[in-house]
Structures are given as C-alpha cells and as structure tokens.
Amino acid sequence: MTTTFSEKQVSNSQRSVLIEVQNLSKHFEGLKAVDDVNFKIKAGELIGIIGPNGAGKTTLFNLLTGFLKPTKGKLILDEKKNIAGLSPHKIAKLGITRTFQLVRPFKLLNALENTTVPHIPKSKLTRSSTLKNKATWSLITVDLAEKKNYPAFILPHGDLKRLDFARAMAVQPRMLLLDEPFAGLSVEEAFRVERVIREANEKGMTIVIVEHKLKILMRLVERVIVLHQGKLIGEGTPKEIANNDEVITAYLGTEAKDYE
Amino acid sequence: MDWYEFFEDIWDEIKDRGYYISGIALLIFLPSILGASDTPSIPILTDIYAIVGNIGLFGSTNFFLIILSLCAIWGIFAASWDILSGYTGQISFGHAIFFGLAAYVGYWTSTGFQVDPLLVGLLGTRFSLAPAVALIFSGFICALLAVCIGILALRVKGPYLALVTLVIPLIVASLFKLEIFYTLTGGDHGFPNVPDVLTPTGILDIDTLNFYIFSISVLLVSVGIMMLIAYSRYGLVFQSIREDEDAAESLGINLAFYKILAFAISAFFAGIAGGMYAQYRSIAVPSFFDTSFSFSVIIMAVIGGIGSISGGVVGAFLLTILIEILLGDIFPSSVLEGVDILAFGLLLVITLRYMPYGVARAKSDQKKAIVFGLLFALSWAIIPISNFFEFLSSISIGNIILFLAMVLITILTLPAIPVFFVSEIVGLFVLEGLMGLSLSPKALIKAKFLIYCIAGIPFAYYLPKVFKILRLRFWGVWPSVGRYEPE
Numbered sequence: 001m002t003t004t005f006s007e008k009q010v011s012n013s014q015r016s017v018l019i020e021v022q023n024l025s026k027h028f029e030g031l032k033a034v035d036d037v038n039f040k041i042k043a044g045e046l047i048g049i050i051g052p053n054g055a056g057k058t059t060l061f062n063l064l065t066g067f068l069k070p071t072k073g074k075l076i077l078d079e080k081k082n083i084a085g086l087s088p089h090k091i092a093k094l095g096i097t098r099t100f101q102l103v104r105p106f107k108l109l110n111a112l113e114n115t116t117v118p119h120i121p122k123s124k125l126t127r128s129s130t131l132k133n134k135a136t137w138s139l140i141t142v143d144l145a146e147k148k149n150y151p152a153f154i155l156p157h158g159d160l161k162r163l164d165f166a167r168a169m170a171v172q173p174r175m176l177l178l179d180e181p182f183a184g185l186s187v188e189e190a191f192r193v194e195r196v197i198r199e200a201n202e203k204g205m206t207i208v209i210v211e212h213k214l215k216i217l218m219r220l221v222e223r224v225i226v227l228h229q230g231k232l233i234g235e236g237t238p239k240e241i242a243n244n245d246e247v248i249t250a251y252l253g254t255e256a257k258d259y260e
Numbered sequence: 261m262d263w264y265e266f267f268e269d270i271w272d273e274i275k276d277r278g279y280y281i282s283g284i285a286l287l288i289f290l291p292s293i294l295g296a297s298d299t300p301s302i303p304i305l306t307d308i309y310a311i312v313g314n315i316g317l318f319g320s321t322n323f324f325l326i327i328l329s330l331c332a333i334w335g336i337f338a339a340s341w342d343i344l345s346g347y348t349g350q351i352s353f354g355h356a357i358f359f360g361l362a363a364y365v366g367y368w369t370s371t372g373f374q375v376d377p378l379l380v381g382l383l384g385t386r387f388s389l390a391p392a393v394a395l396i397f398s399g400f401i402c403a404l405l406a407v408c409i410g411i412l413a414l415r416v417k418g419p420y421l422a423l424v425t426l427v428i429p430l431i432v433a434s435l436f437k438l439e440i441f442y443t444l445t446g447g448d449h450g451f452p453n454v455p456d457v458l459t460p461t462g463i464l465d466i467d468t469l470n471f472y473i474f475s476i477s478v479l480l481v482s483v484g485i486m487m488l489i490a491y492s493r494y495g496l497v498f499q500s501i502r503e504d505e506d507a508a509e510s511l512g513i514n515l516a517f518y519k520i521l522a523f524a525i526s527a528f529f530a531g532i533a534g535g536m537y538a539q540y541r542s543i544a545v546p547s548f549f550d551t552s553f554s555f556s557v558i559i560m561a562v563i564g565g566i567g568s569i570s571g572g573v574v575g576a577f578l579l580t581i582l583i584e585i586l587l588g589d590i591f592p593s594s595v596l597e598g599v600d601i602l603a604f605g606l607l608l609v610i611t612l613r614y615m616p617y618g619v620a621r622a623k624s625d626q627k628k629a630i631v632f633g634l635l636f637a638l639s640w641a642i643i644p645i646s647n648f649f650e651f652l653s654s655i656s657i658g659n660i661i662l663f664l665a666m667v668l669i670t671i672l673t674l675p676a677i678p679v680f681f682v683s684e685i686v687g688l689f690v691l692e693g694l695m696g697l698s699l700s701p702k703a704l705i706k707a708k709f710l711i712y713c714i715a716g717i718p719f720a721y722y723l724p725k726v727f728k729i730l731r732l733r734f735w736g737v738w739p740s741v742g743r744y745e746p747e
C-alpha cells in the first residue's frame with residue numbers, strides 16, 4: 001500500500017484538474033449551508049471531506065451532483081465547462097455520480113436488477129445478455145454475486161451499502177462521491193468496503209468520501225478537506241490536518257471521541 | 261444433454277405460468293366450450309358445459325360472450341393503467357380521459373370528414389378510416405395528448421400528475437357538452453352508431469361471437485406487448501423510478517423522458533380500450549370521461565395486483581363478471597349502482613388485508629383457494645338441482661367425468677355441509693329478508709352461487725390446512741410418497 005501511495009504523490013503534480021469549485025454557496029433562507037467554498041480535485045485523487053454534523057457536506061455533494069442548484073458559484077469540469085445547475089442525470093452522464101448517506105436501493109428489485117439499471121442509459125443498443133453480464137460483473141466486484149437473485153429489501157444493511165456502491169460504480173463515473181460509506185457497518189464489513197474503494201481508486205477513478213469514522217478515512221485518503229458551518233477551514237494531507245489547530249478546535253478536539 | 265433435467269426445467273417453466281396458460285387456453289376455446297354456433301365443439305368440455313350451463317348461471321351463450329368481451333376491454337384498460345401507475349409509480353386518477361377521447365376520435369375518423377376541395381384529388385371527397393385503423397389512430401392521438409400532459413406535469417417532481425389527471429377529464433367532458441361544439445361533439449348526447457370493426461356502418465347489432473374473438477385477440481396482443489415492455493430494460497427503468505426517483509436519476513436515468521414514455525404507452529393502450537368500448541356500446545358520449553371509469557380501473561388494477569400487468573387483467577375479469585353477470589341479475593337496476601360501489605369497496609378492503617399484492621401475486625395457497633372455492637361454489641350450485649342427475653341416463657365420456665368430479669367434490673366438501681347450509685340460510689335471509697328483494701328463479705341461482713363463493717373460498721383455504729394437521733396427528737407422514745414437512 002505505501003508504495004502505491006508514494007507513487008501517487010509523485011505523479012500528483014502532473015495530473016489534470018478534474019473539477020474546480022469556485023466560490024460555491026448554497027443558502028437555505030438565511031442559513032448558509034455552504035458558504036463561498038473553493039477547492040480543486042485532480043483526476044485520480046482519493047479525497048476525504050470531514051466536518052461536524054450540519055457542516056454542509058451532504059449539501060456540497062447535492063450541489064456537485066445537481067440535486068441542488070447553487071445560490072452562487074461555479075463548478076468547472078475539465079477546466080472548460082461549468083456544470084453548476086445541470087440536472088443530476090446530465091451530470092451523471094458527464095461522469096460524476098454519488099451514493100446517498102442513507103442506503104437507497106430499489107427495494108422491490110433484486111440485486112442483479114439493481115446493478116442493471118445504471119448500465120441501461122449508456123448502452124441502449126447492447127444485447128440483454130451483455131447487459132446482464134455487465135451487471136453481474138458489477139456485483140462480483142463487491143462480493144455480492146451469490147446474492148444476485150435476492151430482492152433488495154431482504155438484504156442486510158452491510159450488503160445494501162455495497163450494493164449502492166456497486167450501482168454507482170456501474171455508471172463508470174470519472175468521479176464518485178460517497179456519502180458516509182462506512183456508517184453503520186461492522187469492522188469486517190467496513191474493511192470490505194475499504195478494499196473495494198481502494199481497488200476502484202487504483203484503477204484511476206477519482207473518489208471523494210464524506211465520513212465520520214476518522215480512523216478509516218485518514219488511512220484511506222491522500223488529502224482531506226475540512227468544512228465547518230459551510231466554510232472550508234482546512235485542506236491538506238491527513239497528517240497536516242491532524243496537526244492543524246483550527247481544525248482541532250472546530251472539530252477533532254471537541255467531537256473526535258464521539259466518532260472514533 | 262440430460263433429457264430428464266431438460267424436461268424437468270420445461271415442466272417447471274410451464275408450472276410457474278400455469279395460471280396464464282390455462283387462462284389463455286380457456287379464453288381461446290371458450291366459444292367452442294359454450295357451444296356457440298359456427299364453432300367446432302370440443303368433445304368432452306362441450307358436453308359438460310351443456311349440462312352445467314343448463315342451470316342458467318351464465319345466462320345465454322351470447323350474453324356470456326358479450327360480457328367476456330367487456331372483460332377484455334376492461335382488462336386492456338386496467339393493464340394500461342398499471343404500466344403507468346403500478347410500474348412507474350406515477351398515479352393517474354383520470355385515465356378515463358383517454359377512454360373518452362379515443363371513443364370520440366374513433367367516431368370522427370371512422371365516420372369520416374368532408375375533405376377540403378383542394379385535397380379532393382388526393383383523398384376523395386370524404387376521408388375516413390377503417391374502424392380497426394381508427395382504433396390504432398385514436399391510440400396514437402391519446403399518446404400524443406399524454407406527451408403534452410406529461411411535458412406539463414411530469415417534468416417537475418411531485419404529485420402533479422395525480423392533480424392534473426384529476427381535473428382534465430372533468431374539463432374536457434364539460435367542453436364536449438358545450439352547445440358551440442355541437443357539430444363536433446354531439447353535445448350532451450354524444451354520438452350514436454359508432455362504426456365497429458365488424459359492422460363498419462355502425463347500424464347493425466354487433467355479432468357477439470366475432471366481437472368476442474376480436475376483443476380477445478386485441479387483449480392478448482396488447483397485454484402481450486405491455487408485458488414485453490414491462491419485462492424489458494424499459495420496464496426495469498420504470499420500476500427503478502417507482503422505487504426511488506433520486507437514486508435512479510443519480511445513475512443517469514432521464515426521469516422526465518422515461519415518465520413521459522410510460523405515460524404515452526399507457527395512454528396508447530387506454531385509447532385502444534376506449535375505442536373498443538365505444539364500438540362495443542356503439543356510442544360515444546361525454547359520460548365516458550366520468551370519474552367512475554377512472555376509479556373503477558384503479559380498483560380493478562389494485563385488486564388484481566399492481567406492478568404486474570397480468571394483475572390488471574385478472575382484476576378486470578373478476579370484477580366485471582361479478583358486476584355484470586351476478587350482481588346485475590340479483591339486484592334491480594335502481595340499486596345496482598350503489599351495490600357495485602359497495603362490492604368494489606368491500607373487495608378492495610378484503611384484498612388489501614389478505615393479499616396486499618393483489619390476486620395475481622397472492623401466495624400460491626391463496627390462489628388455489630380461489631380456484632377451488634369457485635369450483636366448490638359451482639358444484640354446490642349445481643348439485644341440489646333436482647333434475648340434475650338426469651344426465652346420467654345417457655352415458656358418454658363427458659357425463660362420466662362430470663359424475664366423477666361431482667362425487668369427488670361431494671366427498672371433499674362433506675365437512676362443509678354445515679358451512680353450506682348456514683351460508684345459504686344467512687345469505688338468503690340477508691338478501692330476501694333484510695334487503696327486501698324478491699328473487700326470480702334466475703336471480704336465485706346467481707345469488708346462491710355468490711353466497712357459496714363467499715363461503716367456499718375461505719373453506720377451500722382452510723380445508724387443506726385442517727386436513728394436514730389431522731393427517732400429521734393421526735397418521736404421520738404418508739407411507740412412502742411425499743416429503744416429510746416438519747412444522
């Protein structure tokens with residue numbers, strides 16, 4: 001693991017900027033859920049976003065994926081196109097997709113059908129058997145293949161987390177936003193999800209993770225962004241963040257114990 | 261290749277679809293079984309029906325066929341509602357808009373327009389479509405209207421479609437009744453003499469047998485197409501939208517497109533049903549837009565089972581037969597309107613309580629109970645008729661089979677004798693004593709059949725369970741056949 005990590009750091013400077021967030025704000029009737037946030041995400045990065053509850057992390061994801069329209073600001077994709085305010089399915093087609101904080105499977109569909117749906121809009125003309133193979137492959141990557149005929153509503157929470165992940169992965173996005181992928185998972189399940197995330201990132205997918213379980217997050221990501229009351233208050237490697245005074249007072253110092 | 265396994269697989273597939281296959285076969289062979297003229301008779305079944313039909317439960321053959329055509333029309337309509345509301349989760353409270361519109365469009369196009377002088381060379385002086393073509397054309401017009409409504413109501417999230425569909429039929433109906441549109445819409449009374457597929461002039465009475473064949477073919481084809489759509493990748497996308505819109509959209513599904521697509525498909529088939537209904541009744545009137553049509557179709561689909569195209573068809577057949585054949589003769593027409601709403605409501609509550617996914621998706625013991633309960637009711641209705649066993653005076657295969665079936669059912673239902681008498685006494689007391697109906701002999705047999713159904717279905721449900729408990733207590737597992745089923 002450590003070797004791939006350092007290799008990545010070497011090549012970091014050569015990577016192109018995938019998305020640039022400029023002065024992004026979202027106000028809910030006076031509440032500044034996201035307030036003038038600026039940062040860049042490079043292609044192939046694995047980034048963590050942390051912050052106390054209500055910091056605006058989910059709102060940031062909603063803005064990035066088009067579920068909310070920003071009050072102000074731009075989202076520049078590939079240093080050319082402003083995607084702020086596009087509808088979610090268009091943004092998904094441009095290569096950005098997400099999972100939700102609470103699992104949201106298609107309950108009455110079985111696991112295989114769940115992972116078939118994301119393949120459909122991209123491949124209108126492919127044969128059904130190909131579609132099925134692709135969907136099965138998506139399940140294999142998260143070790144759910146043997147449960148492919150189970151309707152989603154009977155699967156346990158840990159399986160649903162991975163099913164959601166597999167479904168989002170099946171879109172083959174360039175950037176994947178994961179909203180608390182480890183929440184509610186046992187140590188073992190979390191370990192499986194961690195491995196799957198790492199594998200996807202090693203294949204070149206940009207991944208952004210919002211997470212409260214800091215131990216896992218800090219050993220997984222290469223860069224951390226800290227939000228507090230809608231503002232970006234810190235940015236850096238996990239080590240730098242752990243030593244940043246402002247972050248510690250805002251978040252780690254007061255609440256870290258709750259999340260460990 | 262292992263042939264045994266191969267056949268076992270095929271047999272499993274057939275068994276899974278047993279109800280579909282037997283239902284379709286029954287619909288296709290029904291005219292022959294009923295002994296309609298001009299149809300080849302089926303040796304044993306025709307004989308049996310000749311005896312069973314004698315008790316007058318189904319009315320004359322022609323009457324029964326025409327009611328089944330009506331069932332087919334409602335079946336298409338209910339299935340079309342299901343593909344929008346059951347599959348895609350976009351509830352329509354006003355599907356009658358397409359029902360009524362198609363009736364009028366079918367009338368306009370099949371009776372023809374005076375052609376503009378400039379176009380006479382191209383189209384002749386009067387332009388009209390054959391009724392069958394007019395049917396499909398009105399389907400497309402309905403789909404077009406659905407696209408327009410969809411662009412207004414389905415592009416934004418929220419229950420707008422339900423609201424819009426609730427009011428649009430009312431508006432259109434009152435527009436159609438306006439004096440100023442009289443030449444176009446026929447005002448309050450609409451149009452009589454809608455040409456139908458078999459009698460394009462629209463003046464002769466329709467030929468029941470051929471209309472039955474026509475409507476059953478349309479039912480099979482359109483429900484077949486809807487099922488293909490439902491099981492295709494489009495159906496999968498529709499279902500994903502029903503399950504979770506946001507999740508579907510985050511996966512790149514264009515919600516508005518697929519919702520409008522589902523609405524248009526649904527409207528197309530609802531239009532076909534509406535056009536056929538106008539041909540069936542030979543009229544196109546503003547009451548086709550009535551809310552009662554919209555709600556009946558919802559209740560049929562819910563009772564049959566939403567989210568499974570076949571469910572709508574099952575619900576349509578059950579309810580239409582119940583209303584038209586049974587209730588229609590038991591109750592005088594003055595109270596029929598109220599009674600059928602009551603029956604719909606009761607059935608809806610009972611279905612939702614015991615079979616929340618509808619009849620088509622009920623547990624297999626419940627489905628069996630319904631089928632056997634109906635058979636029990638039928639035989640209970642037949643057996644007490646005094647001259648019934650006369651058929652034994654002539655010996656043929658059909659008679660012998662019928663006799664054996666009767667013996668079997670009698671043995672099976674011996675424990676039900678108290679149920680049978682109590683249900684008869686209580687049921688007739690309610691109908692004759694409390695509701696003050698005086699039943700004619702024809703109505704009496706139907707009333708009895710209905711009462712036996714009410715008693716027979718629960719009986720058929722509990723009989724095997726009681727039997728199993730007794731067997732396990734007094735006998736244990738079967739000696740060599742059958743598996744041990746630990747409870």
Ligand SMILES: Nc1ncnc2c1ncn2[C@@H]1O[C@H](COP(=O)(O)OP(=O)(O)O)[C@@H](O)[C@H]1O
Pocket residue numbers: 028031033051052053054055056057058059060
């Ligand atoms: N749709 C909404 N309408 C009004 N307020 C909202 C909405 N979504 C989020 N908020 C508010 O914005 C703030 C940030 O929320 P959120 O992004 O969910 O925080 P978190 O960082 O815990 O994910 C919270 O105070 C929340 O109450």
Ligand SMILES: [Mg+2]
Pocket residue numbers: 057058059101
């Ligand atoms: Mg959140």
